[in-house]
Amino acid sequence: MNSYYAANLLIYAGVDIIALLALNLQFGLSGIVNFSFIVFQSIGAYTAAVLSLPPDTANGGFQIYFGGYQLPFPIPWIGGAVAGGLLAIPVGLVVLRKLRSDYQAIALLVLSIITNEVITNARPLLNGAAGLALVPPPFSDQIDPNTQSYQFLYVGITAVCVVLVFVLASRVVNSPYGRSLRAMREREIAAIAIGKNPVQLKMTVFILGGIIAGLSGAILVGFIQLWAPSVWLYPETIILFAAIIVGGRGNNIGAILGALLVPVGFEELTRFIPTTIGPPGLIPALQWVAIGLLIIGFLWFRPDGVRPEPRRVFEGAPVIEDVDRARRS
Amino acid sequence: MLAAAEAPVAERPLLIASDIHRHFEGLHAVDGVSIDVPAGKITGLIGPNGAGKSTLLAVLAGTLPASSGTSVFDGRDVTHSPAYMRARSGLVRTFQLPSEFARLTVLENLLVAAPDNRGDSLFGALMGKRYWIGDERRLVEEARALLKRFGMSAKESDYAGNMSGGQKRLIEIMRALMLRPRLLLLDEPMSGVHPTIVLEIQHYLQDLRAEGLTILMVEHELHMVERLCDSVVVMAQGRVIGRGTMASLRRQREIVDAYLVG
Numbered sequence: 080m081n082s083y084y085a086a087n088l089l090i091y092a093g094v095d096i097i098a099l100l101a102l103n104l105q106f107g108l109s110g111i112v113n114f115s116f117i118v119f120q121s122i123g124a125y126t127a128a129v130l131s132l133p134p135d136t137a138n139g140g141f142q143i144y145f146g147g148y149q150l151p152f153p154i155p156w157i158g159g160a161v162a163g164g165l166l167a168i169p170v171g172l173v174v175l176r177k178l179r180s181d182y183q184a185i186a187l188l189v190l191s192i193i194t195n196e197v198i199t200n201a202r203p204l205l206n207g208a209a210g211l212a213l214v215p216p217p218f219s220d221q222i223d224p225n226t227q228s229y230q231f232l233y234v235g236i237t238a239v240c241v242v243l244v245f246v247l248a249s250r251v252v253n254s255p256y257g258r259s260l261r262a263m264r265e266r267e268i269a270a271i272a273i274g275k276n277p278v279q280l281k282m283t284v285f286i287l288g289g290i291i292a293g294l295s296g297a298i299l300v301g302f303i304q305l306w307a308p309s310v311w312l313y314p315e316t317i318i319l320f321a322a323i324i325v326g327g328r329g330n331n332i333g334a335i336l337g338a339l340l341v342p343v344g345f346e347e348l349t350r351f352i353p354t355t356i357g358p359p360g361l362i363p364a365l366q367w368v369a370i371g372l373l374i375i376g377f378l379w380f381r382p383d384g385v386r387p388e389p390r391r392v393f394e395g396a397p398v399i400e401d402v403d404r405a406r407r408s
Numbered sequence: 409m410l411a412a413a414e415a416p417v418a419e420r421p422l423l424i425a426s427d428i429h430r431h432f433e434g435l436h437a438v439d440g441v442s443i444d445v446p447a448g449k450i451t452g453l454i455g456p457n458g459a460g461k462s463t464l465l466a467v468l469a470g471t472l473p474a475s476s477g478t479s480v481f482d483g484r485d486v487t488h489s490p491a492y493m494r495a496r497s498g499l500v501r502t503f504q505l506p507s508e509f510a511r512l513t514v515l516e517n518l519l520v521a522a523p524d525n526r527g528d529s530l531f532g533a534l535m536g537k538r539y540w541i542g543d544e545r546r547l548v549e550e551a552r553a554l555l556k557r558f559g560m561s562a563k564e565s566d567y568a569g570n571m572s573g574g575q576k577r578l579i580e581i582m583r584a585l586m587l588r589p590r591l592l593l594l595d596e597p598m599s600g601v602h603p604t605i606v607l608e609i610q611h612y613l614q615d616l617r618a619e620g621l622t623i624l625m626v627e628h629e630l631h632m633v634e635r636l637c638d639s640v641v642v643m644a645q646g647r648v649i650g651r652g653t654m655a656s657l658r659r660q661r662e663i664v665d666a667y668l669v670g
Contacts, residue, residue, distance in 0.1 A: 251530070251534070255527035258516055259520055261512055391516055393564070396515070397562050
């Protein structure tokens with residue numbers, strides 16, 4: 080295993096962890112089935128790309144896009160996070176206010192498909208299906224991105240972001256505010272009856288999740304240096320949902336485990352299967368079958384995931400023997 | 409009117425609902441109901457199944473919008489205020505069916521309803537535990553006192569979803585009380601509850617009345633209504649067909665025919 084591969088793996092893990100912490104706030108904690116999650120990661124990536132790229136005439140005009148501001152780090156990353164949050168406002172206002180939660184899921188899935196189609200076909204916007212390439216990595220004017228030390232610098236910055244997002248997400252999950260979100264997830268009508276405003280709660284967590292998702296996209300595009308519609312097709316969201324279900328809904332540690340087990344672990348492991356088996360495309364197709372089986376298997380046998388949401392016992396509580404029984408009944 | 413004649417002079421209505429209509433695609437569930445809920449009293453709302461009692465309660469709480477009519481709570485027109493705002497202003501309801509937050513513990517079910525916790529906002533949450541732990545500790549004490557009063561202290565760390573039907577009722581009443589309501593709308597608080605607990609709830613409601621809380625409750629158990637309620641409103645087919653004390657209502661032939669048979 081060379082160091083580039085190691086750095087690559089660590090950065091993907093970091094990006095997936097950040098994304099899953101965001102999805103856990105939305106889905107695990109608050110019950111919002113955001114099937115357009117990948118769009119929020121993507122707008123972060125595109126925004127970071129156009130903020131750090133030079134104008135599209137710079138490279139002989141082989142790709143066309145708006146913007147191209149050549150802004151230094153960390154502005155593209157902040158811009159990516161802000162873009163994710165801003166996108167969440169109109170989407171949330173349309174989808175989260177009136178629709179029932181199952182229709183919300185459908186609407187968001189459709190949004191994901193439409194957005195991808197539009198970006199693919201409206202080439203002048205973000206270079207269409209070919210996507211954006213040669214996105215300058217952070218500090219690339221000062222350090223050569225192809226050196227080992229740069230790779231590990233990038234891993235370091237990613238790690239800082241992971242820690243930051245983890246601390247923020249944990250504060251939300253473990254606070255009285257997180258409790259209100261869980262109450263809304265459990266039974267919205269009863270939450271309203273005790274004075275909770277579900278639209279406000281959902282909008283806040285949707286925007287917060289959008290910001291974090293945008294940041295994850297910005298981090299990823301800075302490293303892989305390209306972003307195209309083929310990397311953010313709607314099934315990518317399904318992989319992230321699989322990770323949350325496997326890891327444990329509503330548990331941040333579960334989200335991290337899910338990131339390591341599903342998008343990172345699962346995809347890396349299948350890389351080692353010889354591609355000579357069967358017709359071309361068989362292995363990637365089987366990957367999707369396996370993801371589907373993974374989701375069904377966990378929902379069937381272990382619906383709370385590897386690390387279930389913890390039961391909150393308060394200081395000074397009477398000691399009880401029969402804890403955690405019949406949760407699924 | 410009899411109820412008014414028997415009531416103390418100083419009483420004033422805390423909630424005044426006028427000409428409330430609620431239609432469901434042609435079905436007139438509530439059909440022009442006007443009702444005053446006197447402050448500091450327990451008012452019963454009785455009637456046969458399908459009379460529109462629960463619908464009226466839902467309209468008064470804002471859970472269902474009224475098709476027409478007005479509601480004034482404590483001198484303020486709340487006709488167009490959403491349910492969560494009414495709850496925050498002290499007009500709190502419970503539900504006919506168990507409505508616990510299943511995967512929150514019993515204690516958390518109570519804590520989540522407390523209105524004044526600094527950690528119950530995104531800002532407060534992001535500030536970290538030190539910012540809100542003081543409020544949390546105070547509310548835990550408050551919630552534990554309620555649990556003790558209702559004999560559920562041993563269950564505080566259990567998931568509310570694992571409780572029995574009667575215990576879920578108690579959780580809901582305690583949860584409503586954590587909001588420090590001024591008017592409690594109770595939808596059959598005794599249904600499915602063990603008789604000994606029924607008695608406890610009864611005593612507790614009487615204590616709450618003595619402390620100044622106003623209650624409007626839907627209840628089918630007429631002996632309970634007789635013991636507990638200062639006045640009673642009878643509904644049938646979406647309308648109010650009588651009001652007064654239980655004793656006075658028993659003397660009215662058409663009400664006995666409609667509902668109080670036996």
